[in-house]
Amino acid sequence: MARKPANQSVNRDAIIAAAADVLHKHGYETTTMKDIAAAVNLTAASLYHHFRSKDALVLSVLEAGLDAAIARIEAVACDESSPADTRLRAMIRAHIVGVAEHPAVGAAMVYELRALMQVRPPNASADDADRAAYADFIVRRDGFFRRRDTFEALFRQVVGDGVQDGVFRPVDVPIFVRALLGANNWVGVWYRPDGRLNGDAIADHNIDIFLSALMS
Amino acid sequence: MARKPANQSVNRDAIIAAAADVLHKHGYETTTMKDIAAAVNLTAASLYHHFRSKDALVLSVLEAGLDAAIARIEAVACDESSPADTRLRAMIRAHIVGVAEHPAVGAAMVYELRALMQVRPPNASADDADRAAYADFIVRRDGFFRRRDTFEALFRQVVGDGVQDGVFRPVDVPIFVRALLGANNWVGVWYRPDGRLNGDAIADHNIDIFLSALMS
């Protein structure tokens, strides 16, 4: 068996990207470690050299997706020099285009999230290592959820700013933002690369909808 | 072992309702047949007297939820005497209040749906009965998806009517409806009965958002 030299061997990131893809096609439960491994020409056993467990791998997929999304959004959200409506337009576009370009990640943010909330604690017969691994996982997962709220908070911030400045009419900011994010996330559920509209065009429509709701 | 007399024994519907509940709390993968059975004081084995398989049971949960939702929406959608905006307001309210009152079903429509899309065909060593059962299941599932589009079509119809009549400004109807349904479905994900707003109040906000987007 010719092993790949270390410098060309698949690394964490390649596995994460492939896993996002497989997860998108099959969903959390029906995706096996073998499936993910096959996507990078490895065996299931090899994945455990890179990730402690399947849950840890999936969490890494979501973390990577969220980090990328936040990075894209943050750039425009924090540009204090533009008015709120300009910033919000750019944020919605960045969000939707991101979801459309990486449908795997977009859908994962909606679907696989749930699986993570449900991870079961080790049973009574677990040893200390198992318990420690579980504790680590929970800490990391909770960090993920906090980070996820950071994402939402960026939107709340900008919408709130706009209302303050009188650029937007008054709305219930948290509810408005949830409606907006619901609509945007949903794109990840129905979007098809070969569909009638691409990410940019869909973004145009959602921008139109939510900005006119805010500025009418 | 005292068996319950047939006339008080749990029926299909009771199992479906209980299953919706358990599914809501634990999610598809982590919900076992035993869990569902326990919720109606049965054993896992007994469930197979009422449902062919776990998948069939989950599908029944979704069907029941969808039927209820369609029934609620249809009543108002098809009242040709009211103007489109009045009808759409009532539909959004019916949808969200329904989701909030049955969060189990609301969340299931978002989450568990995916599990159903991924059901695997029987493997090569399956006998004819297995293949037939699988075929039945697929037919039923596809019927479900069609029915689900019926639901969406009701919204497209009313929004389309409004645009035709000039009550609403012109929009891309399918995209608008998806944004709307995304926002509404998302309520099922974050809604908590003990939260700041009840279903009616949330409905008020979403109605406000989407109707002002349409009438500005």
Next chain:
DNA sequence: GTTATAATCGAATGCAGATTCGATTAACGT
């Protein structure tokens, strides 16, 4: 070269959970 370490594999383990089976009991019509 020699050695330590990183990556990989094939095969074995272990288990949880869906599904099946045969037996048992309750209700209902006759």
Next chain:
DNA sequence: ACGTTAATCGAATCTGCATTCGATTATAAC
């Protein structure tokens, strides 16, 4: 009463994974 059918159960199967283990090879450091 009596047989038939519907519901239920406990225990046994069966299977598909996640995960572990020991061995093997490649790479890098020295």
